[in-house]
Amino acid sequence: MVKPNILLIYTGGTIGMIKDFKTGVLKAFDFKTLLDKIPELQLLECTIETVSFDEPIDSSNMNPEYWVQIAEIIESNYNTFDGFVVLHGSDTMSYTASALSFMLENLAKPVVFTGSQLPIGDLRTDAKENLITSIQMASLQENEKPIIKEVCLYFEYKLYRANRTTKLNAENFKAFASLNYPELAESGVHLKVNNDYLFKPDLEKSLIVHKHLDTNIALIKLFPGISESFLTNVLTNTTLKAVILETYGAGNCTTEAWFLNLIKQTITRGVQVINITQCISGSVMMGHYETSNQLKIIGVVSGKDLTTEAAICKLMYLLGQNIQEKEFKRNFETSLRGEMS
Template sequence: MIDYNANILLIYTGGTIGMVENNVTGALEVFDFGHLTKHLPELQRFRFHIETIVFEPIIDSSDVSPVHWKRLVKLIEENYDSHDGFVILHGTDTMAYSASALSFMIENLQKPIVFTGAQLPIGKLRTDAKENLITAMEIAADKDSIGNPVVPEVCIFFQNYLLRGNRSTKVNADNFNAFASYNYPILGKSGIHIRYDQSKILKPDYEKRVRFHYLMDSEIVIFKLFPGINQKTVEAILNAEGVKAVVLETYGSGNAPRYEWFIEALQDAVKRGLIIVNITQCEMGCVEMQRYETGRELLRAGVVSGYDATVEATIAKLMYLLGHKYSREEIIVRMRVPLAGEMTRFDEREI
């Protein structure tokens, strides 16, 4: 009888990592995850007990929606007590969105949920899939000296780097190093050993229970500014039927045009109850609307700062808060503070 040292649940949703090439037809087919240890004998050296669940049907990550996030949360809830960690194989295109969503939907998480994937199918000779998968498994199983998980949060492991899920974004469609975390340090790096930065990893409250949430509302639009944007376009976006929140991608540290019609359009939208969250178009940096007069105009119009959050995390957080039917005032308060490590704590000068 094998003495397993960790129980890991592997969930394959779809994506490049789980495909193998048929030697006869050349077509890509789904890898048999039911025989994972047979195809990856390296896993047997860890003495993990691995259970696998494959989405039926598997989904391209471009088709991912809150319906699939709820399904993932349900699978994790049903298997939470019997497993030490979870590895989710996911297409790379929307992985950061899914990781962000689960970070809010699973409150006070006390076990690792590691998203990973690949740029080449697992059946390809030069694939990055095996290294990503094997290391993600090890991270999901790692415990500290007193038996607690080393990484009790939702994260992404890709090409040697462990990143907080809701701080990550896909930055490269061609290279193996596909993800980055611009505004938060990496949680760990794999080499000969996996080296974790314990000071950067979230610490749950082990005195409280984990809570699973399923309410999400996707009535949100992303509004990216560009030079020459006209009044008709702005008003069409801000008056779109059913929209409850707008993620406004501004320039630099949160700046936008000071056209009178533009500011008035924002003010009117806010008065109607629309929530407008300001995030920067820059890869690195933070929204500081008090820094320049253009930003202060947005503050006076009622726009809320998104600070240094990614667009993926901002979208997922708004979906979560809107889904729980918080009032506009309550949502604004919660958008200003980190719920799952998704942003740097707000600057009190903006309150």
């Protein structure tokens, strides 16, 4: 039996730092010596190779150009490796992982994102467990074929669909959650995979890597007292192609005439307006209440139960595909990579 071959991609972040115990200063971890530093990896039933960004970055500096770099690394190594593990800072991990889920169309192998809250050299670090189990998850096979065929995020004993995740805690080891979709797998005494929840791609189709992302979008979180002048300044920007409204509850908003008129004028100009809930769990149901029915009437697109991270990345992806305006709503409201219910 041939062992699965896993490519470890280091982009930066806390997981790649190790403390100099003489000075107390954090320094970059040399992933070329990974097996020497973490001998437990030799117990895994897979081979591991590593690649790193030339200049690893803090995840706060992550942007779509780096997303393309990650996608290109996977693309150029796709036929050589059975799975990929991406090491990434936790702050923007859900954004990057969500973006990759849309960029990698017809993905038939696992791409597992992970990171840590503490550096890999700390006594109480979560980095080793996250790293070891992520590699193990990426190497799971049945009849020499990958069990997982989607972009995932692993953190603190749980494997999630990447485009369903959001970071909820800056201090707890349990930093991420997937509140609208069950975990794909759980790590305990045994690895328990929830096969019914795994994404089922069309294996007859070849991988397509999308590298054009359009960032001419805005994100507006509604709040009581939001001003007409502020919204007008944002929505009349001539470079704006789409805007995401984070509304209340199940997609509700103010029914004041100035607000609805401004949204209608924006849509008339060809700018797409997306409605997602600012709640961390639940779904937009436009028309369920009077305070959302007007949005439905004027043509606002429903984001259903998308996370903010997935909504932003899906929007950049679809705008980058130059989809015709009349097709945009249907495409956005359709689940493409299991990102919405």
